[in-house]
Amino acid sequence: MIYFNVDTTRPRRDHEVDGRDYHFVASREQMERDIENHLFIEAGQYSNNLYGTSIQSVIDVAEKVIPGICLYHIFVYSMKDDRTHKS
Numbered sequence: 001m002i003y004f005n006v007d008t009t010r011p012r013r014d015h016e017v018d019g020r021d022y023h024f025v026a027s028r029e030q031m032e033r034d035i036e037n038h039l040f041i042e043a044g045q046y047s048n049n050l051y052g053t054s055i056q057s058v059i060d061v062a063e064k065v066i067p068g069i070c071l072y073h074i075f076v077y078s079m080k081d082d083r084t085h086k087s
Contacts, residue, residue, distance in 0.1 A: 005057060007031060007040070010049035023057070025050075 005023040009031050012024045025031040031050050035043045043052030 006051055007034075007043075007054055007057075008049055008051045010047075010051075023054075 005019060005021070007023045007025050009025050009028045010022075012018060012022075016022065016024075018024045025034075028050060031043075031052070034040060034054070035050075035052065039056070040052040040054050041058060043050060045051075
């Protein structure tokens with residue numbers, strides 16, 4: 001099974017590895033800009049931190065597994081604040 005990383009603005013915990021557990025974004029402002037520039041399929045806020053699924057992470061997984069197919073889940077608890085990609 002192959003997973004892709006969710007981007008987040010929350011601080012990395014001691015046991016976590018960037019690129020394995022999450023993709024830790026350098027700043028909230030950068031992630032907000034990326035969301036506004038439609039670089040995320042979905043994004044939301046939980047406990048004052050942003051989380052989201054970048055378009056690029058889905059493309060990367062789809063190219064590695066079965067071309068054109070990628071399944072993912074979103075965090076239900078942040079759905080009320082989600083912003084979806086509009087194409």
